[in-house]
Amino acid sequence: MGVIGRYWAAVEGRAWDDLAALLAEDVVYELPQTRERVTGRDAYVRFNREYPGDWHLTVDRVHEDAAGGASWATFTVGGETMPAVTFFRFGAGGSVTHVTEFWPEPYDPPPGREHLVERY
Amino acid sequence: MGVIGRYWAAVEGRAWDDLAALLAEDVVYELPQTRERVTGRDAYVRFNREYPGDWHLTVDRVHEDAAGGASWATFTVGGETMPAVTFFRFGAGGSVTHVTEFWPEPYDPPPGREHLVERY
Numbered sequence: 001m002g003v004i005g006r007y008w009a010a011v012e013g014r015a016w017d018d019l020a021a022l023l024a025e026d027v028v029y030e031l032p033q034t035r036e037r038v039t040g041r042d043a044y045v046r047f048n049r050e051y052p053g054d055w056h057l058t059v060d061r062v063h064e065d066a067a068g069g070a071s072w073a074t075f076t077v078g079g080e081t082m083p084a085v086t087f088f089r090f091g092a093g094g095s096v097t098h099v100t101e102f103w104p105e106p107y108d109p110p111p112g113r114e115h116l117v118e119r120y
Numbered sequence: 121m122g123v124i125g126r127y128w129a130a131v132e133g134r135a136w137d138d139l140a141a142l143l144a145e146d147v148v149y150e151l152p153q154t155r156e157r158v159t160g161r162d163a164y165v166r167f168n169r170e171y172p173g174d175w176h177l178t179v180d181r182v183h184e185d186a187a188g189g190a191s192w193a194t195f196t197v198g199g200e201t202m203p204a205v206t207f208f209r210f211g212a213g214g215s216v217t218h219v220t221e222f223w224p225e226p227y228d229p230p231p232g233r234e235h236l237v238e239r240y
Contacts, residue, residue, distance in 0.1 A: 083222065116170075
């Protein structure tokens with residue numbers, strides 16, 4: 001299993017020591033949609049540990065190389081399901097130095113492309 | 121340059137024949153946020169070709185392996201900037217068989233994590 005697979009296994013398993021072991025001490029986590037940033041391993045582990053709700057995740061897709069990678073995961077909280085798309089950068093020794101995460105929400109399709117599109 | 125790099129170069133360059141050459145004939149494009157689907161190379165090239173506005177893109181990140189990959193690109197239309205996150209699946213010969221795209225929009229940060237987070 002690659003770094004990203006182990007990352008998500010640690011998060012889903014609430015294995016906070018395992019998660020910390022994957023992170024650089026100065027890891028930076030960014031959420032471009034809210035322009036929020038968490039800096040440092042301790043704060044980032046705590047951010048995950050304190051995240052409210054009985055959330056669970058499954059990993060849909062991972063693509064990873066020596067420099068980093070991307071994943072698409074599905075989170076469920078109560079009856080709600082939402083995708084999370086995450087980009088990772090790896091530093092020396094493969095530790096995670098940057099995590100950038102998107103939480104894309106549903107929106108209404110724009111008009112004008114009905115002739116090319118079906119809804120599912 | 122990998123498949124994904126050539127894909128985005130073709131789209132940005134309005135090089136529709138180049139784009140078509142990268143796609144499987146039965147390529148499927150899906151937008152999970154709107155639950156829209158475009159099926160087939162001709163319809164998908166047309167979907168791109170007809171996309172309104174003087175849009176331009178730059179590619180921020182690509183991670184790709186033999187099975188597929190992911191990219192993070194930034195689109196600009198007029199003065200507006202928005203990220204697009206795209207997952208690709210490759211078929212035989214490296215042609216693109218599936219494209220799944222997310223357009224994450226800004227949202228307000230939830231309360232309760234101000235002690236761990238800064239805004240940027």
